[in-house]
Amino acid sequence: MRALRGRLLWFVDDPETAGEAAHRYVEDGLLVLSGGMIQATGEAAELLPTLPAGTEIVDHRPHLIMPGFIDAHLHMPQTQVIASYGAQLMEWLNKYTFVEEQKLAQQGHPEKLTRFLLDELLASGTTTAAVYCSVHPQSAEAFFAESERRNTRMIAGKVMMDRNAPAALTDTAETGYADSKALIERWHGRGRQLYAITPRFAVTSTPEQMRLSGQLAAEHPDCYVQTHINENQAEIAFARELYPDSDDYTGIYQDFGLLGAKSLMGHCIHNTKHEWRAFAEAGAVAVFCPTSNLFLGSGLFDWARAKRECVRVAVATDIGGGTSYSMLRTMAEAYKILQLQGQSLSAFGSLHAITRGNAVALGLDHLIGTLEPGTEADVVVLDPAATRVMAHRLETARDLAEELFVLVTLGDERNVVATYVAGERAGA
Template sequence: MTETKAIRGRLLWFVDDPETAGDAAHRHVEDGVIVIVDGLIEAVGEASILLPTLPADAAIVDHRPHLIMPGFIDAHLHLPQTQVIASYGAQLMEWLAKFTFVEEQKCAGPAHARKLARFFLNELLASGTTTAAIYCSVHVASVEALFTESQARNTRMIAGKVMMDRNAPAALTDTADTAYADSKALIARWHGRGRQLYAISPRFVVTSTPEQMAAAGRLAAEHPQCHVQTHINENRAEIAFANELYPEPGDYAGIYQHFGLLGARSLMGHCIHMTDREWRRFAQAGAVAVFCPTSNLFLGSGLFDWARAKAEGVPVAVATDIGGGTSYSMLRTMAEAYKVLQLQGQSLSAFAALHAITRGNAKALKLDHLVGSLEPGHEADLVVLDPAATRVMAHRLETARDLAEELFVLVTLGDERNVAATYVMGERIDADREPSPQPSTPPVLANSR
């Protein structure tokens, strides 16, 4: 049976990139309605025009005066690191050995993996994030837990099993063959099931032998519809180690390229210390640079050069990188992104920041035909925001003169406290309540291009 509902409030979404299209990039409707039929957006526009067109039995939820946007998208974070966040005093390589590799071992147990997956997805939804690209641990159980919980919430998530066969504790290593076979089986089981999507996930070149890198490349070639996610050029010591292990290609990006892992669906975490040749390799491949500001600051990794990426024609996504990152909130993430850019003489308007965490990330993840905007046909994943949720923000907004200023306050001071509600496929999610198992949803074609 068809179910129609309407969600009313102040609407904001993007139809283009504010950096190139200016004010024509966004749509703002002061009293708007999103009409949702069976979880998909049917129509968007002025309440005065759309409300009279609704069937008599349509449910109407009124969120005025709150701001309704497409659900936020996080392009890179780690499920096993929910209890690694805020670990003191180390940079990348030491941080991995001392904190991360210790915690990740616990994910071998399905009960622990399940506990983390529940916490993690609830926290993302409470922060208004409805889609994310997620690294699970090396254990198949962690991927099963994540996808099972995502399926129960009907969220669109991208996730994969980390591949690691050296330079990590024995309990965290697979082999080239088992990583290939396990990933392949997980792709068959989960990719395209409901809203779930698989990412082939070699952690980084330091923790993979050439045999495993080749196996990852084989998976990518055999499953061109899947994403590839990995790390690159985050930290000087890491880069030196990577180039020592793989001297032939001449640079870090060349290593991934050599193994067939640098393509248009490759989500390359960090990209801080890039050479000219590496920027060119990215641009030619169409690979995505994933900017993780809170993580880059917390681990002292360095400053991502967004202007350079733009000048090189390299697509950029933004991400929290939990648990190197320090907040699940994409608003907080963009506040730190602004500061990272300010340190380099660059700026980031509120429109550009909000575009980045909705339509921008959707485009970078090749999901912009499904999520990231409020266009008819899109999946109705929404975040409802109260820009005056805190005393400081309410006080500051008394002097805001226009939308740009209001949104800049939201991006600079905002976090999960500003999230009044989150909707997944038109259903309001209560992050404090465990979902009841969903009937299997009809698969939505994710890879029509």
């Protein structure tokens, strides 16, 4: 048994709607961990006398202890694509991404990229992510095997892509279906691993591959579906050209049974009113990727519109179009994107988004994104004064909300003191 002592912060509701009642804060708290689960959460003075002899007490005071961060969309093959200069989406894919993704056919390369990615995520306090692997089934195999070794709760899938990509980087409708089905049977629900059926986007899948992707989703309704939509105007025009019989871009996914409550739809920047309604009716998740949207010049995600339309939103780094593995850095950019549209996002709202908010969007809030007893012990310990600039600024902070806003605005992986995965300290 292990107990972490420090300032505890977690959420039980959305602060944008529930206000101060949405969060729980314990100034001198204790988080009791055993068997990979949170056993007790509360005041240190009350819980310390109840601990059995031999309990390891890790004193993280005065640091902040929160649920591990959650990233709802990123690409394992793109860790060496990040910071590639000067292109918008379609050119960027062909010039950089597809070139690097072909390398995952090389023996040992998926393992190398997976180890790097998981190292960076855990160093940034991220304990769960929804991950695109490459078209090669061995890339997903390598990712799940390494995630299992580390006991991280991850969602991942082999990309399905049978046109408009280099020949060396395509499968077929039939092999994409068969390979994905085999990976589902091997990995979905094994330990902490979960599978996402992953047609990259409508542009790179034929109607037959889309049909078989929908068939997979129908055969495995507990699996996720992850794909891209309405990121870039040229992409939208191309998709509409390829699928002229569908009502709109969202209609393409609807027509093939790929829009549902387990669908994680990356970007959604240019959704129409009709498309927002379709998302709401299907229960689909719009995934907001702030740093990627800015870097590729794709546009500004309208979070307020998504909320008005009753559409669930998740937030993500979108490595490697995204420019930081840190969910703190990601939320700093989200704040700016919303400011440009006359919208605001509080520090509590930001931290909720990357913990309980993303867990709710993924349907995993009964397991992760919280410090409630009976949930999985994925935890991040943060030092809000980790840098000279932050320490200097915090000398004038008047309350917790102001301290947390500094953390969200200026924070990154340097603020992460420790990350615990199922109760064990990562990298220890």
